[in-house]
Amino acid sequence: MTIPGPELTPPTPALAEQVLGWRSHPEVLRWFLMQEVDADEVRDWFTSYDGTDGHLVVATLDGRAVGTASVRVADGMGQQGHEPEFVRREGWIGYTVDPAYAGRGVGTALARDALANAFGRLGLRRVQAGCFAANTASWKVMEKLGMRREQHGVRDSFHAEHGWVDGYTYAILAEEWEQGGH
Numbered sequence: 001m002t003i004p005g006p007e008l009t010p011p012t013p014a015l016a017e018q019v020l021g022w023r024s025h026p027e028v029l030r031w032f033l034m035q036e037v038d039a040d041e042v043r044d045w046f047t048s049y050d051g052t053d054g055h056l057v058v059a060t061l062d063g064r065a066v067g068t069a070s071v072r073v074a075d076g077m078g079q080q081g082h083e084p085e086f087v088r089r090e091g092w093i094g095y096t097v098d099p100a101y102a103g104r105g106v107g108t109a110l111a112r113d114a115l116a117n118a119f120g121r122l123g124l125r126r127v128q129a130g131c132f133a134a135n136t137a138s139w140k141v142m143e144k145l146g147m148r149r150e151q152h153g154v155r156d157s158f159h160a161e162h163g164w165v166d167g168y169t170y171a172i173l174a175e176e177w178e179q180g181g182h
């Protein structure tokens, strides 16, 4: 039997409430730097989102919100006098899946949508993301979509449970995404 894939949909206030139901689950929080979820901030984000300044998408299965992904637009690096080349030309992606629905391809579908929007609709030239090295599901999502491990930081990240641990940074360029066929 084939398990149906998630539907990807823009955020709504009702979906925000569903996401808040699992976003603070310990299995989710253990991989984030921020250890508290500000419910009002999430509600505001979902309510005010209009797509002009980034990307936010919700994955649903049977109408239930089971994951989210986002693109935050940021400045790249570059020399003074050439700002149009690098100011607001990069993105950072993030994604989260309800642990009850992990391992069903939802995270990969969400990250694929985030990258497609980053390079398509938002016209960014490079997208990055970071994770704890022990967060295998997260870096597998990135590698499945053609992102490159550009940094392996040795014991560069402090984890509440494990102390100093390794971290990874991944990235992909627009031209690599276009050639990759992901």
Ligand SMILES: CC(C)(COP(=O)(O)OP(=O)(O)OC[C@H]1O[C@@H](n2cnc3c(N)ncnc32)[C@H](O)[C@@H]1OP(=O)(O)O)[C@@H](O)C(=O)NCCC(=O)NCCS
Pocket (backbone or CB within 6 Å): 027, 028, 029, 031, 032, 094, 095, 096, 097, 098, 101, 102, 103, 104, 105, 106, 107, 108, 109, 130, 131, 132, 135, 136, 137, 138, 140, 141, 144
């Ligand atoms: C990272 C996360 C979004 C992945 O979502 P998901 O829907 O489970 O991912 P997918 O089902 O698309 O699986 C992607 C790959 O990870 C693997 N994977 C999934 N869960 C795994 C786990 N717990 N341990 C090891 N690998 C895992 C899958 O097998 C798949 O690899 P494969 O195709 O080689 O088999 C999800 O685990 C999550 O929300 N984690 C907590 C929040 C988080 O870490 N966000 C990212 C912060 S950097």
